Amino acid sequence: MPMDANEIERLIKKKLPDAQVTIRDLAGDGDHYAAEIVSTAFSGKSRVQQHQLVYEALEGNMGGELHALALQTSAPES
């Protein structure tokens, strides 16, 4: 079941209000996305912990409704 890019961004920003989110629809089918996310919430966290924060933000949609979301996360450069 496809999920809208705006909905992905909304869910991420709900959990991480300061996040800068860039989403690309990789296949044009509304089902394969790549997201680049920059947030201060990622500071001092491992990549696994950063991605887990995003998965939490997506409220269980990842791996279910949302099949493919390639993630690239980072903290803003200070």
Added chain:
Amino acid sequence: MSENQIHDWIRKQVADNDVVLFMKGTRQFPQCGFSSQVVQILDHLGVDYRDVNVLEDMGLRDGVKSFTNWPTIPQLYVKGEFVGGCDIIREMFQANELQSLLTERGVAHDQQTQTA
């Protein structure tokens, strides 16, 4: 098997094997592009690893997700520690961090291998 029994089984696999890849399909026949990418990286690095096909057991497929608190497959474990899914493994490989991690943890791999 109950979820607890499945978690115990997973715990044993990652304790008994230096490198374990939970994946869709097998290393010979990956059945998902993301699993296939991680197989290619590990094979390229010449790492000896145990592949576990989660498609063989629905309980295992769900169990590994709850065990790791990670919603997607593949999942790579090195020396009992969860390292990441496809995106993280690819990012680490490209930055030569995966190679460094294997060296640090004393996991044999092809030392000559560098990313282009």
